[in-house]
Amino acid sequence: MRRRMPLVAIPLLAIWIASAADDPITSNPIPEPIVKHGLAVQVKDLVRLPDTRGLRPSDKDVSPAGWARVSYVRDLPDGRRFANDSRGFLYLIDSNNQPHVYADVAATFPLAVYNRLESGFIGFIFHPEFATNGLFYTVHAEIGPGNPKTPDFIPFGYGIKDVTYHNIITEWHATNPAANTFAGTRREILREAHVVANLTHPMGAVEFNPFAKPGDADYGLLYTSGSDHGFSNGGGPNASNPAQTQRIDSIIGAILRIDPRSPSVTHGRKGLGDYTIPMANKFASNPSALGEIYAYGFRNAHRLSWDIDGTMFASDIGMDNIEEINIVRNGENYGWMKREGYFENGRVRGGALNQLYPLPLEVLDGRAKDGFTYPVLVYDHDEGRSVSDGFAYHGRIAALNGKFVFGDIQSGRVFASDLAAMKKADDGIPRTVAPIEEIQLYVRDASGKRVDVSFQELVNKTMDTKLPRADLHISRTRDGELLLTSRQAGWHD
Numbered sequence: 001m002r003r004r005m006p007l008v009a010i011p012l013l014a015i016w017i018a019s020a021a022d023d024p025i026t027s028n029p030i031p032e033p034i035v036k037h038g039l040a041v042q043v044k045d046l047v048r049l050p051d052t053r054g055l056r057p058s059d060k061d062v063s064p065a066g067w068a069r070v071s072y073v074r075d076l077p078d079g080r081r082f083a084n085d086s087r088g089f090l091y092l093i094d095s096n097n098q099p100h101v102y103a104d105v106a107a108t109f110p111l112a113v114y115n116r117l118e119s120g121f122i123g124f125i126f127h128p129e130f131a132t133n134g135l136f137y138t139v140h141a142e143i144g145p146g147n148p149k150t151p152d153f154i155p156f157g158y159g160i161k162d163v164t165y166h167n168i169i170t171e172w173h174a175t176n177p178a179a180n181t182f183a184g185t186r187r188e189i190l191r192e193a194h195v196v197a198n199l200t201h202p203m204g205a206v207e208f209n210p211f212a213k214p215g216d217a218d219y220g221l222l223y224t225s226g227s228d229h230g231f232s233n234g235g236g237p238n239a240s241n242p243a244q245t246q247r248i249d250s251i252i253g254a255i256l257r258i259d260p261r262s263p264s265v266t267h268g269r270k271g272l273g274d275y276t277i278p279m280a281n282k283f284a285s286n287p288s289a290l291g292e293i294y295a296y297g298f299r300n301a302h303r304l305s306w307d308i309d310g311t312m313f314a315s316d317i318g319m320d321n322i323e324e325i326n327i328v329r330n331g332e333n334y335g336w337m338k339r340e341g342y343f344e345n346g347r348v349r350g351g352a353l354n355q356l357y358p359l360p361l362e363v364l365d366g367r368a369k370d371g372f373t374y375p376v377l378v379y380d381h382d383e384g385r386s387v388s389d390g391f392a393y394h395g396r397i398a399a400l401n402g403k404f405v406f407g408d409i410q411s412g413r414v415f416a417s418d419l420a421a422m423k424k425a426d427d428g429i430p431r432t433v434a435p436i437e438e439i440q441l442y443v444r445d446a447s448g449k450r451v452d453v454s455f456q457e458l459v460n461k462t463m464d465t466k467l468p469r470a471d472l473h474i475s476r477t478r479d480g481e482l483l484l485t486s487r488q489a490g491w492h493d
Contacts, residue, residue, distance in 0.1 A: 075478035134174035190273030196234025226298030257294035282331030297334035307392035320354035324375035366429030384408030412455030412470025
């Protein structure tokens, strides 16, 4: 990306939708469009992962025509770069931008599932001390029926006979952390169950706070994404189940924070799996709660990130109406299935998941508190369908400095918001959110002329066909720059 022009500061927005409290909203709940204000950045192709089409039968692959299913790019302090293909490979990208298989995850887990959007080898992260301890962590999904392993957690009210899928976090120990091919051992630290028909919203992300330092309370603690495990739209008789959400004794909809070390090593309190509960978690002192819960009430907070001041962000994919970015704090409740954005979801009233109702005005303007923490950024499905990764930017592009850059997975649109406005919107008043603008992407042709493009157009050109979705994800490099990736084309730019 390259700077095009500086961005003019814009104020906080106070949004209120005029509608009777008893009238459901089923379309365009946020009429104000997201527009471009002149912010533009250049994109350049860097790496394309190997073509893994045909690796398995088409009915076992969620996107048989997709070149490679890259979802994360991770940099190590030693300069090495890694990327995953969720079809089952972890790649090391060398200094010439050539990918090489670091670990064949698919071969290790023969029961893995690959026919859903968040299936297969979906996530990975290296321990901040990987250079010395050789530890990294992966997330993958497996079939439930016939699986010889027993989950550490099954949703309340269900038994092993109801389990459809397993979601697993594994710790890998590289014998030689400097080696360019993995050799070593592994240890399972958490296995939890789905009971819906489709593998929808698994626990896909594992993250360490990249700005935590040795001695900080957050250092070395592993976070997971917050997922409703398909209890909204996972299909079958067990889906659309609000009773499984809003529980502090369940991992459904919760971001977990754990010490990944075994209690046999730490001599601390054991969690659901083979890990230790950090006593700094607010729920750790509540005997009625799971101590590993950091925050809860998310539908699919599938991406987490931090600013340099320690502010934590979650990108939470909504149901039929609202996409949101939240500032996440220890012990707080983010509302799902009772809330979607700064609206009440219709399912709470016995209605449908695609319905919204306005909040009472005294709650909307903050005069009355309802116990929920509300998002600082929202957009509706006139603008996109599923919010992607987002990062606080402090890199070399002057126009993006002090912005939060994120996008929409399906449409491929890339957005920005002012970080200061987002933090100001975190004021306990649901109606105040920060404004969003769209970033114009462009490339240079052979003559050096600027050509404005959309990310979807870049993906379509690469794949030489018109695709229904861009499958956009964003990663951050070790020096703070941003990479755009497509789970269709296999590129990162």
